[in-house]
Amino acid sequence: xxxxxxLENAAPRDDRQHTDHxxxxxxxxxxxxxxxxxxxxxxxxxxxxxxASAGVAKGLFYWYFPTKGALFAELVRxxxxxxxxxxxxxxxxxxxxxxxxxxxxxxxxxxxxDHAAYFALLDVERSDPEFxxxxxxxxxxxxxxxxxxxxxxxxxxxxxDAPSSLVAVGVLGxxxxxxxxxxxxxxxxNVTVDDLATFVRRWVxxxxx
Amino acid sequence: xxxxxxLENAAPRDDRQHTDHxxxxxxxxxxxxxxxxxxxxxxxxxxxxxxASAGVAKGLFYWYFPTKGALFAELVRxxxxxxxxxxxxxxxxxxxxxxxxxxxxxxxxxxxxDHAAYFALLDVERSDPEFxxxxxxxxxxxxxxxxxxxxxxxxxxxxxDAPSSLVAVGVLGxxxxxxxxxxxxxxxxNVTVDDLATFVRRWVxxxxx
DNA sequence: CGCCGTCTTGACCCGCGGGTCAAGATCGGT
DNA sequence: ACCGATCTTGACCCGCGGGTCAAGACGGCG
Numbered sequence: 166x167x168x169x170x171x172l173e174n175a176a177p178r179d180d181r182q183h184t185d186h187x188x189x190x191x192x193x194x195x196x197x198x199x200x201x202x203x204x205x206x207x208x209x210x211x212x213x214x215x216x217a218s219a220g221v222a223k224g225l226f227y228w229y230f231p232t233k234g235a236l237f238a239e240l241v242r243x244x245x246x247x248x249x250x251x252x253x254x255x256x257x258x259x260x261x262x263x264x265x266x267x268x269x270x271x272x273x274x275x276x277x278x279d280h281a282a283y284f285a286l287l288d289v290e291r292s293d294p295e296f297x298x299x300x301x302x303x304x305x306x307x308x309x310x311x312x313x314x315x316x317x318x319x320x321x322x323x324x325x326d327a328p329s330s331l332v333a334v335g336v337l338g339x340x341x342x343x344x345x346x347x348x349x350x351x352x353x354x355n356v357t358v359d360d361l362a363t364f365v366r367r368w369v370x371x372x373x374x
Numbered sequence: 375x376x377x378x379x380x381l382e383n384a385a386p387r388d389d390r391q392h393t394d395h396x397x398x399x400x401x402x403x404x405x406x407x408x409x410x411x412x413x414x415x416x417x418x419x420x421x422x423x424x425x426a427s428a429g430v431a432k433g434l435f436y437w438y439f440p441t442k443g444a445l446f447a448e449l450v451r452x453x454x455x456x457x458x459x460x461x462x463x464x465x466x467x468x469x470x471x472x473x474x475x476x477x478x479x480x481x482x483x484x485x486x487x488d489h490a491a492y493f494a495l496l497d498v499e500r501s502d503p504e505f506x507x508x509x510x511x512x513x514x515x516x517x518x519x520x521x522x523x524x525x526x527x528x529x530x531x532x533x534x535d536a537p538s539s540l541v542a543v544g545v546l547g548x549x550x551x552x553x554x555x556x557x558x559x560x561x562x563x564n565v566t567v568d569d570l571a572t573f574v575r576r577w578v579x580x581x582x583x
Numbered sequence: 584c585g586c587c588g589t590c591t592t593g594a595c596c597c598g599c600g601g602g603t604c605a606a607g608a609t610c611g612g613t
Numbered sequence: 614a615c616c617g618a619t620c621t622t623g624a625c626c627c628g629c630g631g632g633t634c635a636a637g638a639c640g641g642c643g
Binding site for chain 4: 228
């Protein structure tokens with residue numbers, strides 16, 4: 166925690182020239198870190214643990230990443246891109262707003278179930294001030310997406326009148342709550358991803374109208 | 375982090391004999407800690423910060439608490455008791471299940487808005503393995519409460535058929551999502567607690583039926 | 584007044600873990 | 614064979630912060 170809240174200086178990095186093998190090695194570190202973070206939390210995972218898990222010496226870590234926090238940030242950004250793509254894959258511009266919201270919610274739930282480790286990670290550091298920026302930077306975008314859809318649905322009369330930001334929070338909250346509970350096994354073993362996905366779809370649709 | 379996961383040994387404490395003034399001082403430390411934790415997170419709050427904020431020397435901290443983690447645990451337990459009482463206050467055994475769930479949800483939202491600092495705190499350390507026990511210890515109870523009510527409502531035909539644990543997660547998730555967003559100002563300033571409370575009530579009721 | 588338990592202080596200790604560094608190993612290119 | 618860039622190592626440095634401690638101040642009670 167040398168200088169909190171300032172990991173944007175990861176941007177003007179002296180961008181190294183990585184070989185293919187280098188990029189592969191870097192990915193190994195990212196993967197190892199993601200798993201360890203998810204298991205034990207960010208703070209409880211030492212840099213040396215990540216390296217051990219990837220089978221390399223500690224010093225090598227700093228060849229690929231300027232700081233521990235920078236790796237985390239990179240992990241977050243990667244994850245966000247993938248989620249966004251997953252959501253885009255179910256985009257159907259011809260459908261009505263409620264359906265599109267439900268589609269997005271369902272896709273998100275499935276994606277989060279598939280990448281449980283990654284999202285456990287997000288969960289962990291939500292409120293660490295050091296990462297507030299990187300984390301919020303994304304949250305707002307999704308919120309806006311959903312809010313726009315909500316307003317569209319309200320104009321069409323499919324969604325009850327209420328502050329659109331409230332409704333959007335409700336949708337996003339439902340997705341993350343269900344995903345969390347599923348990931349933590351709080352739902353029992355007899356609930357499959359498909360069960361969850363269809364349930365979330367119905368839950369959100371009900372709540373909206 | 376001397377010995378993780380073992381803060382139950384806070385129970386067989388050499389229970390000191392605190393004077394009235396002593397208890398008051400202890401409370402000051404708890405209050406100061408709660409505020410700082412909420413602001414900067416648990417890890418980022420040093421013991422010395424808590425003491426400075428309470429206007430006492432660092433050594434005194436360990437007169438009242440065996441470790442930093444013990445204070446946190448005490449904070450969590452206190453909070454839980456208060457919330458439970460707030461929920462009990464709106465208990466109306468004559469009402470139907472859906473109404474009772476909505477009542478509980480509304481009361482919880484109001485309570486969390488009133489005690490924002492305390493709940494920001496809970497949010498912070500959700501997934502720290504050191505506190506997993508203390509935190510889960512409570513979560514399960516609420517879940518069970520709601521699940522029982524859900525099953526009652528399903529028998530009465532007021533709530534759609536679906537795994538009760540799923541439904542319960544949905545209710546609890548809605549409450550916490552809305553509370554979080556309100557606390558973090560993501561809802562904008564023109565949303566009052568009353569707005570939020572009534573909205574949550576409607577949201578949950580809609581989703582249930 | 585003198586004793587004892589409660590309370591209070593701040594200097595000190597020390598393990599932990601992030602980050603550095605100087606010394607190579609490895610490999611493609613000329 | 615030589616060179617330079619990429620890669621790899623592990624010992625080392627050092628600040629941070631949780632926890633300890635010996636020394637008192639305060640206050641009630643016999």
